[in-house]
Amino acid sequence: xxxxxxxxxxxxxxYMSDFKFPPSIKSRPVYGVLEPRPGKSHLMIADAExxxxxxxxxxxxxxxxxxxxxIYIPKDTGETFVERLRAAAPAILHVSPSYAACLPRLxxxxxxxxxxxxxxxxxxxxxxxxxxxxxxxxxIPHSAIQxxxxxxxxxxxxxxxxxxxxxxxxxxxxxxxxxxxxLFVRDHYSRRLAAFQGVCIDAEEPGNIPxxxxxxx
Amino acid sequence: MxxxxxxxxxxxxxxxxxxxxxxxFEFRRSDGGLLPTFSGGAHTVVEMKDGDITRLxxxxxxxxxxxxxxxxxxxxxxxxxxGGSLFMHQQVKKGDRMVISYPVNLFSLDLRARKHLxxxxxxxxxxFLAQIKQLSRSNxxxxxxxxxxxxxxxxxxxxxxxxxxxxxxxxxxDRQQVIDLERLLDGQPLGTHVYVCGPKGMIEWVRKxxxxxxxxxxxxxxxxxxxxxSGKPFEVYLKRSGKRIKVGEHESLLEAIERAGVDAPYLxxxxxxxxxxxxxxxxxGEFVHRDHWLEDADRASGCKIMPCVSxxxxxxxxxxx
Numbered sequence: 001x002x003x004x005x006x007x008x009x010x011x012x013x014x015y016m017s018d019f020k021f022p023p024s025i026k027s028r029p030v031y032g033v034l035e036p037r038p039g040k041s042h043l044m045i046a047d048a049e050x051x052x053x054x055x056x057x058x059x060x061x062x063x064x065x066x067x068x069x070x071i072y073i074p075k076d077t078g079e080t081f082v083e084r085l086r087a088a089a090p091a092i093l094h095v096s097p098s099y100a101a102c103l104p105r106l107x108x109x110x111x112x113x114x115x116x117x118x119x120x121x122x123x124x125x126x127x128x129x130x131x132x133x134x135x136x137x138x139x140i141p142h143s144a145i146q147x148x149x150x151x152x153x154x155x156x157x158x159x160x161x162x163x164x165x166x167x168x169x170x171x172x173x174x175x176x177x178x179x180x181x182x183l184f185v186r187d188h189y190s191r192r193l194a195a196f197q198g199v200c201i202d203a204e205e206p207g208n209i210p211x212x213x214x215x216x217x
Numbered sequence: 218m219x220x221x222x223x224x225x226x227x228x229x230x231x232x233x234x235x236x237x238x239x240x241x242f243e244f245r246r247s248d249g250g251l252l253p254t255f256s257g258g259a260h261t262v263v264e265m266k267d268g269d270i271t272r273l274x275x276x277x278x279x280x281x282x283x284x285x286x287x288x289x290x291x292x293x294x295x296x297x298x299x300g301g302s303l304f305m306h307q308q309v310k311k312g313d314r315m316v317i318s319y320p321v322n323l324f325s326l327d328l329r330a331r332k333h334l335x336x337x338x339x340x341x342x343x344x345f346l347a348q349i350k351q352l353s354r355s356n357x358x359x360x361x362x363x364x365x366x367x368x369x370x371x372x373x374x375x376x377x378x379x380x381x382x383x384x385x386x387x388x389x390x391d392r393q394q395v396i397d398l399e400r401l402l403d404g405q406p407l408g409t410h411v412y413v414c415g416p417k418g419m420i421e422w423v424r425k426x427x428x429x430x431x432x433x434x435x436x437x438x439x440x441x442x443x444x445x446x447s448g449k450p451f452e453v454y455l456k457r458s459g460k461r462i463k464v465g466e467h468e469s470l471l472e473a474i475e476r477a478g479v480d481a482p483y484l485x486x487x488x489x490x491x492x493x494x495x496x497x498x499x500x501x502g503e504f505v506h507r508d509h510w511l512e513d514a515d516r517a518s519g520c521k522i523m524p525c526v527s528x529x530x531x532x533x534x535x536x537x538x
Binding site for chain 2: 114
């Protein structure tokens with residue numbers, strides 16, 4: 001059996017800070033604009049340009065920020081936002097090299113948390129989706145968690161065939177980084193998996209694969 | 218046909234006086250069969266044939282939801298009400314045949330909750346009695362805080378405190394015992410849901426305090442049945458049916474519509490569920506909105522009315538019914 005060439009993940013990051021997603025099916029998450037809410041404690045999780053949303057919240061409501069626990073994953077933005085976040089003086093600022101690296105901390109914070117905790121998510125869809133899974137597993141209704149999309153429009157995709165997850169997908173179709181099938185990017189989203197569904201594009205006619213197009217282009 | 222209007226013929230198999238205000242009624246199927254199971258928090262609508270008047274009042278089921286042999290309800294006597302509770306207390310005798318609806322639940326437990334925090338005021342204890350029986354079967358985590366006027370009027374206090382000594386907390390008004398709500402809500406583990414059933418003021422107090430403390434709206438559950446209140450008689454034209462009807466002083470608009478033989482949707486008959494929402498086609502006068510279903514904008518528009526509890530004072534009212 002011949003295998004395809006090792007998949008090359010197309011992950012060119014494009015930064016669209018206030019990207020408006022076109023209307024879609026009901027399953028597709030809709031993001032809002034973070035607003036301060038009354039609460040006993042505040043947990044903020046952001047990646048890359050998501051920091052901009054937190055900084056805006058900080059400038060509008062320093063009081064909430066001063067008691068906040070922030071978990072921040074800079075990704076490609078490096079040091080761009082870290083000093084500004086620190087200058088906004090949150091109670092805790094934890095800068096993490098990746099989402100996986102901060103996951104034990106996030107789970108610990110949630111397991112110790114009480115009702116009245118407010119959760120704010122900002123940044124890419126993949127980050128917000130995965131953090132939302134943790135927060136809902138901890139008992140917060142998903143509709144009570146605030147989100148604001150910032151930065152890359154890349155998607156976290158699950159291959160419906162091999163179930164493997166490919167992060168930061170920027171084109172449609174794309175090649176599954178696990179099984180090598182070429183997958184069509186659907187808007188069908190799973191809150192449990194925090195991933196969109198990718199379905200083999202050439203199942204009917206093997207080899208008939210349209211040229212990949214950058215998402216939303 | 219309205220949802221939840223499937224009927225069951227029952228026999229009143231037991232009547233027990235619980236205290237000066239509350240009496241418990243037990244119903245069994247008149248054909249000797251089994252009743253449907255239900256979920257804790259469900260109510261049944263009891264049909265009361267009081268002379269020419271038929272009243273349909275909702276009561277929370279308080280028996281074990283898995284017990285299919287009998288349903289029990291507790292009725293608090295309301296001397297100033299429209300007479301439904303007085304009818305139950307004074308007219309209904311053991312062995313009587315009655316008609317009740319299939320159970321409908323508008324106050325169910327959210328079984329995703331890590332912990333169920335229950336707050337009851339007075340007769341508002343009844344849905345929790347069934348919910349606690351349901352949770353006890355699955356070893357569910359709950360805590361009940363129950364406020365009563367006096368020990369003599371504390372319905373089911375003994376049963377609750379002896380059955381669940383560590384989970385039940387009783388507060389007596391006459392001993393100046395008050396639920397310390399802020400302290401109670403503060404520090405509840407993530408995933409706790411709060412449920413409140415009691416007088417209007419208590420429900421508003423709990424909802425507001427929880428919201429101020431950052432509790433998600435989805436984690437705050439409440440049930441308050443409003444009894445329809447009496448008011449001035451008024452006339453209504455039901456355009457679709459082509460009928461002109463008169464709503465009596467002690468009759469609700471919904472009851473008058475039903476009396477005229479017009480099938481109108483309903484579920485809770487207490488202004489909570491939204492099922493009976495009706496479009497107003499024309500009006501000249503003032504609405505007396507008593508539900509907690511319609512949004513302020515709906516009320517301001519004058520285009521909607523909840524006929525189960527709300528009334529009208531004025532010259533003309535035309536409904537799309």
